[in-house]
Amino acid sequence: MTAVREAHAGVLAGTVGHPRKRRPRYALIGSKAAYLYVAPFFVVFAIFGLYPLLYTGWISLHDVSLLNINKMTWVGFHNYTSLWTNHFFLNALTNTITIGIISAVPQLLMALGIAHLLNYRMKGSIAFRIAMLMPYATSVVATTLIFGELYSRDFGFVNWFLHFFGVEPINWVNAPKWQSQLAVASIVIWRWTGYNALIYLAGMQAIPHELYEAAAIDGANRWQQFRKITIPSLRPTILFTVVVSTIGSMQMFAEPYLFGSGTNGGGNGQYQTLTLYLYQQGWQYNHLGFAAAVAWTMLVVCLVLVIINAMLTNARGRRG
Amino acid sequence: MATLEQTIRTVPRRRRRSSAAGRQLTAGPFTYIVLILVTVISVFPLYYTMVIGSHTNSEMAKSPPPFSVNTSLFDNMREALKQQPLFRDILNSIFVSGMITLGTVAFCTLSGFAFAKLRFRGNKILFGLTLGTTLIPPQLGVIPLYMYMAKLGWIHHLQAVILPNLVSAFGVFFMRQYLVNAMPTELLEAGWVDGASTFRIFRTIVLPIARPAMAVLAMLTFLFAWNDFFWPLLVLNSHNATVQVGLAGLGQGYIPQQNIIMAGTMLCTFPLLVVFVVLGKQIVGGIMQGAVKG
Known part of the structure; x- marks a missing residue:
């Protein structure tokens, strides 16, 4: 997950930073040894990445039990047809999308604002950056356990804080959908906002300063500069963070799993996500074949969402 | 090879682009206030972990809840180690x-x-x-x-x-x-x-x-x-x-x-x-x- 985020940060953000990109100059040593050097990556990826992914498709056409993995019974597309009428699957699908939206949108907007502020010259800028990156260094398990305590109904900090505003104690773990999803989303927001802010900051620092000077001469105020220069220049970086957040929310597992302590995602499945559902089907109900169908459907859904979000981001960027 | 290693040291490092630094705008009080607030939000849950981890459960049940670190930390850790x-x-x-x-x-x-x-x-x-x-x-x-x-x-x-x-x-x-x-x-x-x-x-x-x-x-x-x-x-x-x-x-x-x-x-x-x-x-x-x- 982390690795994916970072890899993309480089790929896409790289296109913004350096207009004078140097073509790599290779050494003359064109040697067969090069294949040996790049081989480990491809061997490990083929065995542990590509092959499992493809084989998941084959398994999804079978009935396989976790208790007897050697016996595969052909069922054709039965697993897929039953998916689309399955209430729990559809619930998990919509939950994944709504939690994804309410965690990614505020997170990225705040990160953009924070990055803008971090870009000023100031005292202690390194200290701020390190502090904001501490949530990223905290594991998702620890984070969720901590937030579980903050959100606990009787003695939790959040309810204590809210009582000043006359709010009755909320049982967040089992609250109505929007409340408990908000709580789950806040875990994601806390962990990733600082990280995304740093990614944006890196992008901002690569914007040539002359652009701002020219705009200032033309009489553009700071807000106009932010909208007309910063945002458009950052578009590849923003696109990247949107894509990565989309992939990230498709994979959300630990937060709903540990927040509601179980694979149901709340008493009524208020925040059961797709990965949680996959885990429940495969490792609690032992339906590996069905879980494989869930996995492949997720791959398709993920691709569709990535494309939609990328298009939306691009369109907004142009208008803005 | 020794000569090579010397060369390595003398080859100048490519300077990183100096970005906007130097001519950057200086932060005003508003910037500091917001960033300090973000820092507090980033660190507070970790601090509160320490608060909860160092109290007994009955102490945590008081209202208002405690905000300082207490002495039961090592007892709680020992108990945690017993469970897992x-x-x-x-x-x-x-x-x-x-x-x-x-x-x-x-x-x-x-x-x-x-x-x-x-x-x-x-x-x-x-x-x-x-x-x-x-x-x-x-x-x-x-x-x-x-x-x-x-x-x-x-x-x-x-x-x-x-x-x-x-x-x-x-x-x-x-x-x-x-x-x-x-x-x-x-x-x-x-x-x-x-x-x-x-x-x-x-x-x-x-x-x-x-x-x-x-x-x-x-x-x-x-x-x-x-x-x-x-x-x-x-x-x-x-x-x-x-x-x-x-x-x-x-x-x-x-x-x-x-x-x-x-x-x-x-x-x-x-x-x-x-x-x-x-x-x-x-x-x-x-x-x-x-x-x-x-």
Whole structure:
């Protein structure tokens, strides 16, 4: 997950930073040894990445039990047809999308604002950056356990804080959908906002300063500069963070799993996500074949969402 | 080779673009206030972990709840260790994350070097493929992977966690980007003229130059491996767990006791956070470098 985020940060953000990109100059040593050097990556990826992914498709056409993995019974597309009428699957699908939206949108907007502020010259800028990156260094398990305590109904900090505003104690773990999803989303927001802010900051620092000077001469105020220069220049970086957040929310597992302590995602499945559902089907109900169908459907859904979000981001960027 | 190493030192480092620094606008009070607020929000949950972990449950039930650190911390930690052998889990995690880090840094430096500096057929295509692999969410292959491990009899064994994580596309990308700029091609050619083998050149010329980037990659990889949860949860159980699996087990005990869970969370999280803060400057730099260097 982390690795994916970072890899993309480089790929896409790289296109913004350096207009004078140097073509790599290779050494003359064109040697067969090069294949040996790049081989480990491809061997490990083929065995542990590509092959499992493809084989998941084959398994999804079978009935396989976790208790007897050697016996595969052909069922054709039965697993897929039953998916689309399955209430729990559809619930998990919509939950994944709504939690994804309410965690990614505020997170990225705040990160953009924070990055803008971090870009000023100031005292202690390194200290701020390190502090904001501490949530990223905290594991998702620890984070969720901590937030579980903050959100606990009787003695939790959040309810204590809210009582000043006359709010009755909320049982967040089992609250109505929007409340408990908000709580789950806040875990994601806390962990990733600082990280995304740093990614944006890196992008901002690569914007040539002359652009701002020219705009200032033309009489553009700071807000106009932010909208007309910063945002458009950052578009590849923003696109990247949107894509990565989309992939990230498709994979959300630990937060709903540990927040509601179980694979149901709340008493009524208020925040059961797709990965949680996959885990429940495969490792609690032992339906590996069905879980494989869930996995492949997720791959398709993920691709569709990535494309939609990328298009939306691009369109907004142009208008803005 | 001695001459070569001297050359390395005298070759000027390419200066990083000075970005907007120098002519940057200076922050006003508003900026400081907002950033301090963000810092407080970032750190407060961690501080509150310490508050809960150092009180008894009845103390936490008071209103208003306590905000200072108390004395029951070690009792709570001892109780947490009784419920789940977290020290063994921590040792397991040090081993697992250490192996993953070693493998990743070694393999990624090698292939990063090849992609950055060696001319061979398919260089660009293979590098593109490497980047493309990051688009595939790794979780979607867990079912056959699990069946693999089961057939090998590796379920509940640490190698099931280590082996699939020995390389990372991000690492290859990161090392390549660094070496493209930091490694003067002339130096490699000089070594080649001297008749050194590619691997010898790698050892004596590339490694010293790659070291700073390798250190950053090592830190990021270790952090990632330490915090990984989904796959370890599938293949391990609480009798031979990594730290995250053990911690999750503690959190899901039959009678969840918040102070004990939080004391355990501190045990598993705070040592790494201390290291993180100490090395923070390099890690921040590494993440930002990974984001822009192209």
